Structures are given as structure tokens and as C-alpha cells.
Amino acid sequence: MIPWLDAHTPFPDVSEALTTEAPGLLAAGGDLSPQRLLAAYQRGIFPWFSEGQPILWWSTDPRMVLMTERFKISDSLKKTLKKVDKSSRSDGRWQVRFDSAFEQVMRACAAPRKDGPGTWISEDIVQGYTGLHKLGFAHSSEVWLDGELVGGAYGVSIGRMFYGESMFAKVTDASKVALAYLVHFLKLNGVRMIDCQQETGHLASLGASPIPRNDFLALLKQAIDQPRIRHWEPVPPFASTF
Known part of the structure; x- marks a missing residue:
């Protein structure tokens, strides 16, 4: 009970x-x-x-986590990241932004998928996390193509700890681009661990792995006691950084 x-x-x-x-x-x-x-x-x-x-x-228990230094970028994702970075500096068709459309990202994550119904993200969840975002504790990484939001990820940030919640993509690799920019930013800002909550094959393919809950809690306590990240601006990730 x-x-x-x-x-x-x-x-x-x-x-x-x-x-x-x-x-x-x-x-x-x-x-x-x-x-x-x-x-x-x-x-x-x-x-x-x-x-x-x-x-x-x-x-x-165990807890699925992604250590930022172990994030895996596939060869195909490397090519996409180069294309996005080049475009963002030239014609601007591709852009990566943080926190410009947090609620829109959440609602896109909640929408029905090609292979099934919508996710567990209810209207109450949207409102709850939007409240966290307004207080500076929840953030989104967004991929835009020709002015349209085509991919993104969001989660919660406390101290130097990040808790990943969900991702979505409307074009190939868009969610992975959003995640790669987010992981790179977090790594640069001293975040060692992203909480992924539950074990899946997709997360494992990105470098996440399960650890005992007690180990997770020990790392968590160290991270949340540190100063929070104040300025959220995407920095292009390069393969050599992972």
C-alpha cells in the first residue's frame, strides 16, 4: 500500500x-x-x-542516467550537426534556440506519435512545468527550420543537475540535434549527469546507462547544492568535444 x-x-x-x-x-x-x-x-x-x-x-532503482561526457554522437548525427551549424551561421534556415518556445515544445512532445497515441504529458503536466519554467527551473532546447519548430527537448534544472523529460522531432534527427546542443551546453557549465529516469534502448544508444539509486542520490545531492546556471544560450557542439 x-x-x-x-x-x-x-x-x-x-x-x-x-x-x-x-x-x-x-x-x-x-x-x-x-x-x-x-x-x-x-x-x-x-x-x-x-x-x-x-x-x-x-x-x-536502478536509475537511468546520461553522464554528459559519455554522450554518443553517431556519424549521421555528426553530419546533421555540421549542416545545422553551417546554416545557422550563413543562410539561417536552421536555428537552435533555448527557451524561446517552452510550452510549444511541451505540447509537441505531448502530441500523438506516428507509431502510437500521445504521451503521458497531460494538460496538468504542461501547466505544472510551465510554472517551473517561469521560475527559471525548466528549460527547452529547440530546433527551428525556416521559422518552424521541428524538434526539441525539455527538462528541469536545479543547481548543476539536469532532469531530462521528453523530446520530439518532426524531421529526421531534430530531437537529437536539440539534445546534442543541450548536452554540450550542460557539459560546458559543469553538469555531469542528466537524469533519464527509466531505462530504454533509445537512451542506451545515446550513452545512458543505469546506476544504483543510492549512487544516483549521492551524485544528485552534490549537484543540486551548486549554484544554478543563470544564462542559457546554445553553443554549437562539435564531435571532438564528446
Whole structure:
């Protein structure tokens, strides 16, 4: 039986998360206010639930993470990055921006995919993370082609810790370009680890790997105690930097 949170109930210790049936499930209820979300992320907890379910809070073990120094760029992505960088400096058809269309990125991530329905990103989730963005704790990396948003990624930033949430692409490699620019920026700003939450083959192909939750929490505590990143401006990534 997992605890039910009301507006003032604190999160239980992550060691109380389920280990069977729904491994990592810690609690249900509460809200998606910026204060609640920040309290969750600082403790290694994240919300994940489907439409019609109560808010469900998780702390998975092991935890999937991407160390910024281990991010993998495929040969095809290298070619795309060179094209985007060259274009951004010449004809401007391709551009990468941070935080110019945060809510638009979220809604694109929530939209139905070619191979299935929309994601778990509900209207409540959009509003909750948009609130974090307005406070400077959530950020988007955006890829634009001829003035249209064609790819992006978003997540939460606390101290020198980044928590990746979702990505989308309308053209080939657009989401990976957004991620490559984001990872490069984070690496330059002393962010060692991106929380990916759950293990997938796609994340593994980008260099992410699972680590024990206790190791994750130790690294997390070090990272969130550092000063936050104040200025978010994309810097072109080059293959030699990874």
C-alpha cells in the first residue's frame, strides 16, 4: 500500500518505494505545483502517470542516467550537426534556440506519435512545468527550420543537475540535434549527469546507462547544492568535444 499525499504531506523516503508489482512507485496524490515538483526532483522523485490516473510519484532503482561526457554522437548525427551549424551561421534556415518556445515544445512532445497515441504529458503536466519554467527551473532546447519548430527537448534544472523529460522531432534527427546542443551546453557549465529516469534502448544508444539509486542520490545531492546556471544560450557542439 503506497501513501496518499494531500497538499501538505511530505514525500516518504525513497527507500519506501515498491520493489514488486510497480517497482519504484513511491506515492500518489498531491499536486503539480512548482513547489511540489521542486521538492520531488531534489529528492530523486518524479511524476509519471496516465490520463485518468491520480498523480503517481516514482523513484526507480536502478536509475537511468546520461553522464554528459559519455554522450554518443553517431556519424549521421555528426553530419546533421555540421549542416545545422553551417546554416545557422550563413543562410539561417536552421536555428537552435533555448527557451524561446517552452510550452510549444511541451505540447509537441505531448502530441500523438506516428507509431502510437500521445504521451503521458497531460494538460496538468504542461501547466505544472510551465510554472517551473517561469521560475527559471525548466528549460527547452529547440530546433527551428525556416521559422518552424521541428524538434526539441525539455527538462528541469536545479543547481548543476539536469532532469531530462521528453523530446520530439518532426524531421529526421531534430530531437537529437536539440539534445546534442543541450548536452554540450550542460557539459560546458559543469553538469555531469542528466537524469533519464527509466531505462530504454533509445537512451542506451545515446550513452545512458543505469546506476544504483543510492549512487544516483549521492551524485544528485552534490549537484543540486551548486549554484544554478543563470544564462542559457546554445553553443554549437562539435564531435571532438564528446
